[in-house]
Amino acid sequence: MANELTIGTLLESESAAPARLLASRMNRHTFWCGQSGSGKTYALGVALEQIMLHTRLPLVIFDPNSDFVKLGEIRDDAPEAEAAELRTRDIRVRHSTTGAGDPLRTRFLQMPLRSRAAILQIDPVLNPDDYNTMLRMETDISLIEDHDLVGFMRSHPDRIRHELAMRLENLGVAEWKLWAWGERSITDEIDELPDATVVDLGGFATQAESRAAALAVLDHLWENREQRIGRLIVIDEAHNLCTPEPATPVEKLLTERIVQIAAEGRKYGLWLLLSTQRPSKVHPNALSQCDNLALMRMSSPRDLADLSEVFGYAPESLLERSPAFTQGQALFAGGFVDQPSLVQMGARLTHEGGSDVKVPLR
Known part of the structure; x- marks a missing residue:
């Protein structure tokens, strides 16, 4: 049946009955x-x-x-x-x-403000000026060209934006390979x-x-x-x-x-x-x-x-x-x-990715 996922055999079964999960x-x-x-x-x-x-x-x-x-x-x-x-x-x-x-890859600027602030280690209470500047920048995000966030922030006369740009660089966040910057x-x-x-x-x-x-x-x-x-x-x-x-x-x-x-x-x-x-x-x-x-x-x-x-x-x-x-x-x-069951798991259909480091033998 489509609702039943066969994952192995029941340990307590004399006939090795199939063990199933309810999809x-x-x-x-x-x-x-x-x-x-x-x-x-x-x-x-x-x-x-x-x-x-x-x-x-x-x-x-x-x-x-x-x-x-x-x-x-x-x-x-x-x-x-x-x-x-x-x-x-x-x-x-x-x-x-x-x-x-x-x-x-993912898009830094599409993450929620709270998440971006957390990545930059900025607390809305402990760092109110920094957080408030990030909040006010929300209306400017669409203006950023060539995905140059640091350059965009440094081009603004606001001193705190310059400090945020420095924080991005000092923490190494701007260089993370995680960011899509125009990619998928x-x-x-x-x-x-x-x-x-x-x-x-x-x-x-x-x-x-x-x-x-x-x-x-x-x-x-x-x-x-x-x-x-x-x-x-x-x-x-x-x-x-x-x-x-x-x-x-x-x-x-x-x-x-x-x-x-x-x-x-x-x-x-x-x-x-x-x-x-x-x-x-x-x-x-x-x-x-x-x-x-x-x-x-x-x-x-x-x-x-x-x-x-x-x-x-x-x-x-x-x-x-x-x-x-x-x-x-x-x-x-x-x-x-259907009821609590002891199961011997079945075999994989696909390959397992990780592997243990083997002991080198002489």
Whole structure:
């Protein structure tokens, strides 16, 4: 059936019955977790492939470790019928690594004022003159020629604009390769509703640039929420973007935006899938909004206790078995399964992007 996504086999079944997720219940937020080596990223890829095969739900995948950059590359051993179907899907990967493929770019001047100010480390209360100048500049943005923002600001007699230009240069923001400056933006790709858009965040020189890229995409999705286009927003290593203790202005806005989508996004068709190794490192106000749970091997008593408290629909007797899971085994609970189930994940149809560093042998 189209509503059923086959992801593997049931561990408790004598006949190795297929394990399935309910596609129609992906319209809830999902929490996907497992410690390093549990097979979390591989298993997530299995689920995403099935979503692309059996639904028209556009995926926006935040990929900090380049694990999903090969999502469009079919494995030679993939079943032919599924492989042929998957080849028809529109999968776009935008890279942060120079020369790796289509570049990940976004438009600085189209980001919300608060986000641009956060990138420049300008607080509206602590830096009122700077922020107010940015606010008054909003009417001038259309006048900027040749995308020379620094030159435009220096050409104005206002001293504070000169200081803002200096801040752009001193922080290195003006030179970030993230900015489109007339090129195609990642938001243009997303608006065309491909089956999947992979936002490869791992190749930027600094975390600041990577997080600015993530913020630009999340801002765009939220600003266009009234379109009510169903989207699954997949955030791998979610603890990097939605931490309980954000330190920088951009981290604070990222966490605020993700928590906002977790609290209000469902009615607009913005559904989160948060994947991480450490549940305790994800903001509790995002975690508590998840109605679906995928749990792979997790040995930390603290994390298991947190999961038991937050996800009351997951039987404690099954949660307790998590430390003994082997690679690729998982507990699924919540609305996207008929009943809590232990699953052996199936094989990927596409290649996994990231890889471990091998031990050199003599």
